[in-house]
Amino acid sequence: MTLTDDPIAGLPIAFDLDGTLVDTAPDLVRALNASVKPCGLSEVRVDDVRAMVGRGARALIERAFARQNVEAGLSEIDHCLTRFLEVYRDQIAVDSRPFANVEAVLDRLATRGARLSVCTNKPQTLAQALLDQLKMSDRFERIIGADSGIAKKPDPAHLFAAFGGTPTLGVLVGDSEPDALAARAAGAICLLFEGGYSEKPVRTLGADRLFKQYDEFETVLTEAVSARLSAKA
Structure with missing residues (x-):
């Protein structure tokens, strides 16, 4: 498969931070x-x-x-x-660590041509500081926090800011209800991590797909994107 054949190439993928990328x-x-x-x-x-x-x-x-x-x-x-x-x-990164396999997945997605960003209800300065200390910031085109002047999730404007616009197709990866609601309002694919932080059972939130660990993420992502593209065909 060439990069141009890959449905992930050029795809905007926004990640929630706490409970999705990093165990904070x-x-x-x-x-x-x-x-x-x-x-x-x-x-x-x-x-x-x-x-x-x-x-x-x-x-x-x-x-x-x-x-x-x-x-x-x-x-x-x-x-x-x-x-x-x-x-x-x-004390922002004393014990906070990326979830297992997160960094390897981000690197592979970048190699495949995905456009990666962070969409978090954490204050912008704290999100940036955390990712800087974990040496993860450079993996993302943009980091959009709750105090960036844009309404926070579940408002879809927050997600569109993370995408850098209103794409034909985008993906939000999260772990809780604000993520699911933002993705739905934006017409984006919603993938929810079952190992994150959610006050409600993740299976009740209406995600396109769920995943339990990051070593299955790329398969789940490809399935969800292919299903959405087939539905639009």
Whole structure:
């Protein structure tokens, strides 16, 4: 197969970050506990954080309070958010690591001519800092975070910004409901990682395809793209 015969050549593929490309939960929970424990909350467990990530840092803090049935005012949430961002920024990649085989898959996709980007509800500066420290930034044409001046997922504008426009066909790879909703609104193929962070069962989110590990990702991607192209033919 030549590059021009490959349906992946030229295809825009946007990846979510937390829970999709990188297992960030250990560093997120450290920063979360540092911000909410002084407010009287019990320590949040890493497994609980994995079900709370996906809609940004403020939502993560609000959910920590809600899960322990503690009411918090706007000023208290703002204070926790400031502390969270300070701690997380300083310890952003202590224990965070790419999921198994992610980097090899990204490299192969690039070789096949795919156009790779990141579409995350993480603040832009933090997303960039994390990927820089993990030496992954150069693999992506663009990194679009939640504070980039564009509405965040599930708004499809966030995904179109990551694609660099409104392509005839694009793919969003994620792990949770905001990813699925953004892909659906944009008319994009949605591939969801079952090993990520989702508050709802991934199988209920209406993805085009699911995958459990990255060594099966390229097969799943090719199947989904071929199916979409056949449906349009």
